[in-house]
Amino acid sequence: MTLALSVKEIATKIEGQFPGSVVEPSQDSLVVDRESLFEITQFLKTSPEFDFDYLTGITAVDYYDYFEVVYHLASIKHNHSLIVKTRCYGRDNPTLPSMISLWRGADFQEREIYDLMGIHFEGHPNLTRIVLWQGFEEHPLRKDYW
């Protein structure tokens, strides 16, 4: 079991590094702005203090007003973990940067989120459907799908 880091301490550090990027430092997760998401995750991965070298998983939630994409980060060296979230407004073409250049494991997870939730990941080399078949038209895990 990894040690969950204190979100408030990290939030102040990130806020110092990237001003205005933290939307909400909640109890257990760090909600960041989607424009600075990639820089923050890059910082969290590369800085020796955090060294989040392992992406446990990505998932997405539909809250009607916005999509929330959740990144579970972990560090094998320091044995600690952190949950980073970002919010993605608009249902027509929600877009986020791809994490595939930081963690290769993001490949299939981002494809699955694109498949079922319809969130586009910019920079993904092969953003096609993975669970459903090519030719399926909608994104069935959205709340308004019927």
Add this chain to the structure above:
Amino acid sequence: MEVKDITRTYIYSDKELDRVEGEAIEALKAHCQQPIPDPDAWLDKELRRNILLTTVDATLNWARRSSLWPVICFPACCAFELIATEASRFDISRFGMEILRASPRQGDLMITAGTLTWKMAPQVRRIYDQMAEPKWVIAMGACAISGGIFASSYSVVPGYNRIIPVDVYVPGCPPRPEALLYGIRMLQNKIAKRTFL
């Protein structure tokens, strides 16, 4: 003195009738003194003891129904009941089908144990097409029959009979091994009724 009875010249007298009947019986009896020739007479003693004569239908049907080899098609959780049916407690090999074939070329029977998604459907159809004739399909469980609880889902095939012909439907979610064995017995009875000529 012999009295000629002119009133008894017609053939339908009792005596004449009895005589004619007796002659007919004697003739038939004399004709039937030879036994019906044994079709196996040309066989020598050892062979005669080891050859049985029967019909083509009965033989082929017996051979086919007694060695049904299931092909592997286990997309979901009914597979565990099928595995239990295979294993020693319920012992499917009592019915001549202990070998699960990984190659569809060697299988006769597809037991469709599990939910089928549309993405998987072309592969199942292809396995069925690759099986050699004659071939049979048992739809095992609610999902195989109608899609089950996933029937209204966007990604689940509502019943295997949408893509392949099904011979026997075994209901249950999942069916008990006894139910599957009963379905297999029903299929064997069905195979026994086939005619070839």
